[in-house]
Amino acid sequence: MPAINPLSNPKSIKLNCELCGKVAYIQCQFCRVTYYCSKEHQTTDWNGIHVKICQLLVPLRTQAKLLGSEEERRNKEKDIRRNQKALLEMTRTEAQKHLHESNFELAIPAALQSLRFSMDLNGSSSIDLVPSYLLLGEASIGLNRYPQAEEYLSLAKYAVLKKPDCSHAMRSQLHRNFGKLYASLGKYDEALEQLAADIYYSSLAMGPEHEGTTGGYYHMGNVFVAQEQYESALAMYEKVVEIWYMTLNEAVRTLEDTNVELIDEAVTAESLQMLQRILKIREEHLGVIHTATAECHHILGLLYRYMRNYEKAREHTVKALELFTETAGLDHPSRQIVQQSLNYFDQFQEHNGYL
Ligand SMILES: [Zn+2]
Ligand SMILES: [Zn+2]
Missing domain, CATH: 1.25.40.10 (Tetratricopeptide repeat domain)
Structure with missing residues (x-):
């Protein structure tokens, strides 16, 4: 964890916190290209993702003048895109890892960075942003930040609606996250509807007996447990157990x-x-x-x-x-x-x- 570097920020330039977007008062002293509203947000960003990308952000965020011939400039731009693509993959993997370890707080900064890289590469309304929105939605559900989760999932849904040929796997993930969100909010009927759609799409994507479909059955089982419908819950769990066996x-x-x-x-x-x-x-x-x-x-x-x-x-x-x-x-x-x-x-x- 680096020491804080108080920011001498001319009033005319407004800098925003890397994590929450509020006005920033401190700067990472290693890269000097990321800013934070508080030490707390700096620490979370550092542990969640920044430690792995601190130095890699420097060339991407300092706009060095592109000198040289047109060809040299094109090559340089190609380089930048290649780096952004690699960083997009890496930050998504990190976010996913944090989610699997139930480190939801740390998943947020990694997922946010992946969203930024994805926006740089694909623009702000592309279907390619959906995996990042889903990561952010899932992390927000884990942190009980439901309105925020709904916002991210709605952005994902909007991108999917505009893209009729979106993959079955992506649709399944979208429905699963909505299912988990509605279950957390106690909207059990809506949750079951979403999870049924998850099972449908994941069966199409991977086959009905694939381990990727167990998530839908498992979360349906959990909803039935919450409703104290144990017989239905046990039937859903049976399917999970059968596939895992x-x-x-x-x-x-x-x-x-x-x-x-x-x-x-x-x-x-x-x-x-x-x-x-x-x-x-x-x-x-x-x-x-x-x-x-x-x-x-x-x-x-x-x-x-x-x-x-x-x-x-x-x-x-x-x-x-x-x-x-x-x-x-x-x-x-x-x-x-x-x-x-x-x-x-x-x-x-x-x-x-x-x-
Ligand atoms: Zn902040
Ligand atoms: Zn840094």
Whole structure:
């Protein structure tokens, strides 16, 4: 964290805070091209994104006179666009990472920067701004700033409406975020409508059994829990569990046999959150000793194996085995599948020197 540099700002030039847009009084002393209304906003911007882009902003924001031939100027402009594109990608990835870690406060500055780069590259009303609006909307929902979230999501919706050939994946993300917003506001019917549309579009984009569709089912389940409609909630969660079971089975085998990762880290973090909550709700509403609870432990075991957290993996798999034995008996097919999975896990660990 750099020291604050009080700003000697001639009254005629109005400088705005990088984060909130209010009048700025301090300047980053490293790049001298970003300004802040308060130390607090400087710190948030620094931790959220600025630490990674401080020096990279200097050439983009200081308007060096473009000297040389027309060709040289064109090359220089091409360079700038290439840098902006790389920074757009990087800031979006950072924002996404903060969101997956539930660091909503830090996701805002990263998403804001991505919006600025996107506007520089594409103009202020392009469909390409939508991913940044969605990141800002999601972060704002996480911070319970609902009016702001609605504003960002409405901007995204407006851009999507103007673009009939917008991708199914983007539509799915837009509906999912509106669904989460309405759920947070207690508008459950509207939330369910949005989440149904999310499932529809994500099924078109990726296929109905793809892990990308589990978000829609999961959030629908959460809405039903909020409405105390547990039977409907459990049905939605069932779908989430079913898809994750297939996905993780394949992903674990592929990882352990070929060392290829089929699922990226951000997605596993999200699925961990989902499965842990589903386990808790199944325990509360079906019972701790139940085949559905056993099934959840089995899948969590697979997920931890995929995440290479072998201690947790063993804990959940052994628990699944115990519960299946107790509820379904030694010969039950589900129990045998868990036993086989555990045997394979033991071989893998022995082979790799973990045991
Ligand atoms: Zn500010
Ligand atoms: Zn700086």
